[in-house]
Amino acid sequence: MVLIRINYNLLRMASISIHQSPIHLFSNSTHFLHRLSISSSSAATCLSASSSSFSTVCSPDKRISRYENTKAVLKGMTYTEFEKWVSSHGYRPGQALMLWKCLYGDNIWAHSVEDLEGLNKDFKKMLSKQAEFTVLKMKDILTATDGTRKILFTLEDGLVIETVVIPNEKGRTTVCVSSQVGCAMNCQFCFTGRMGLKRNLSAAEIVEQAVFARRLLTSEVGSIANVVFMGMGEPLQNIDNVIKAVDIMVHDQGLHISPRKITVSTSGLVPQLKRFLRESNCALAVSLNATTDVARNWIMPINRKYNLSLLLETLREELKSKHKYKVLFEYVLLAGVNDSIEDAKRLIDLVQGIPCKINLITFNPHSGSKFKPTSDEKMIEFRNILAEGGCVVLLRPSRGDDQMAACGQLGNPGEIQAPLLRVPAQFQAALEAAL
Numbered sequence: 001m002v003l004i005r006i007n008y009n010l011l012r013m014a015s016i017s018i019h020q021s022p023i024h025l026f027s028n029s030t031h032f033l034h035r036l037s038i039s040s041s042s043a044a045t046c047l048s049a050s051s052s053s054f055s056t057v058c059s060p061d062k063r064i065s066r067y068e069n070t071k072a073v074l075k076g077m078t079y080t081e082f083e084k085w086v087s088s089h090g091y092r093p094g095q096a097l098m099l100w101k102c103l104y105g106d107n108i109w110a111h112s113v114e115d116l117e118g119l120n121k122d123f124k125k126m127l128s129k130q131a132e133f134t135v136l137k138m139k140d141i142l143t144a145t146d147g148t149r150k151i152l153f154t155l156e157d158g159l160v161i162e163t164v165v166i167p168n169e170k171g172r173t174t175v176c177v178s179s180q181v182g183c184a185m186n187c188q189f190c191f192t193g194r195m196g197l198k199r200n201l202s203a204a205e206i207v208e209q210a211v212f213a214r215r216l217l218t219s220e221v222g223s224i225a226n227v228v229f230m231g232m233g234e235p236l237q238n239i240d241n242v243i244k245a246v247d248i249m250v251h252d253q254g255l256h257i258s259p260r261k262i263t264v265s266t267s268g269l270v271p272q273l274k275r276f277l278r279e280s281n282c283a284l285a286v287s288l289n290a291t292t293d294v295a296r297n298w299i300m301p302i303n304r305k306y307n308l309s310l311l312l313e314t315l316r317e318e319l320k321s322k323h324k325y326k327v328l329f330e331y332v333l334l335a336g337v338n339d340s341i342e343d344a345k346r347l348i349d350l351v352q353g354i355p356c357k358i359n360l361i362t363f364n365p366h367s368g369s370k371f372k373p374t375s376d377e378k379m380i381e382f383r384n385i386l387a388e389g390g391c392v393v394l395l396r397p398s399r400g401d402d403q404m405a406a407c408g409q410l411g412n413p414g415e416i417q418a419p420l421l422r423v424p425a426q427f428q429a430a431l432e433a434a435l
């Protein structure tokens with residue numbers, strides 16, 4: 001596997017400059033990573049602004065480079081902002097559109113002025129002085145035996161994120177993008193959760209993962225038309241940048257991804273989830289993974305703040321005003337923890353009245369994990385109980401796990417890790433039996 005160095009400088013600064021987590025779940029922890037929760041959309045700004053040792057992202061569309069030149073980050077702008085910026089430099093809307101198409105459409109996916117086609121010389125000269133085309137640097141690309149690709153990108157501040165491309169023989173190839181570096185949610189079954197949160201990604205850093213995936217892999221895997229926000233991080237903790245990135249991705253002269261083919265996943269941040277459902281037409285996935293608060297409080301500590309009944313009641317209410325909209329519940333089956341027949345029956349009751357589909361997901365083991373995957377037979381039994389109870393349910397096979405590219409396997413926690421939580425007494429025996 002690829003070795004990734006943690007930027008301790010950044011961690012140290014982050015512990016000073018970022019306020020206490022809005023989720024006070026971790027406030028008693030002595031582990032400082034848990035205090036790195038960033039609720040602000042401009043978290044990247046806070047982090048970078050206090051640094052003098054690396055380039056900074058000062059606003060969605062401006063960057064001060066190592067050489068202190070102020071350049072506009074093109075992929076951090078919505079089309080309206082983009083057009084305004086082009087016209088502020090004396091160029092017409094038609095030229096803005098041509099440039100936008102070079103960045104996102106027409107199979108160009110320009111990474112520099114040299115890649116631009118059909119633009120006049122003066123415009124290109126201005127762009128080379130005033131505009132930044134890329135914010136990611138490809139570090140490595142790993143291919144799993146099933147064809148899943150994991151792409152590692154280095155950010156301007158040296159941190160590393162991961163993006164996964166999952167080919168599909170029916171042409172529904174999906175790119176799974178990261179929204180944060182690490183994650184503050186500390187879900188106990190997730191490798192990324194071990195990292196703690198380093199920082200939010202900017203809109204440009206999110207959008208460019210999809211652009212890069214198309215540029216690098218379209219010729220090999222065909223069209224990449226689906227985007228899932230299921231990579232590193234809790235997307236709704238970075239909701240402003242996620243909504244902005246989605247706005248850029250759906251533009252019909254650019255990447256032109258249908259909102260229904262973009263799925264944003266959450267561990268259950270209720271206020272942000274409400275906002276997302278009201279402001280966005282994209283699909284929503286909720287990572288549920290348990291049918292009791294006791295189990296969910298342990299494996300998904302966010303449940304201590306927003307418990308199951310609040311989460312599900314919010315969805316029930318909010319979806320009343322959404323036409324033909326189904327939420328996707330994701331349920332990772334963990335042997336002896338959440339995979340009993342009683343769990344299946346409780347799950348049927350819990351989702352009553354919520355238009356939904358349920359994805360049953362195989363647990364992908366990783367080093368240090370206490371959990372074991374549920375057997376195939378038991379997964380099928382669980383699926384059958386849900387289907388007989390009237391649920392729309394799918395078994396989702398694991399993809400890319402031999403390259404740590406599968407669900408819950410992204411990232412590199414390094415030496416400083418978020419702690420594993422105490423196992424509640426009622427799960428001790430079951431967990432030991434499963435091991």
Ligand code: SF4
Nearest residue numbers: 183185187190193233
């Ligand atoms: S499952 Fe998602 S929300 Fe939970 S720790 Fe992992 S990345 Fe974060």
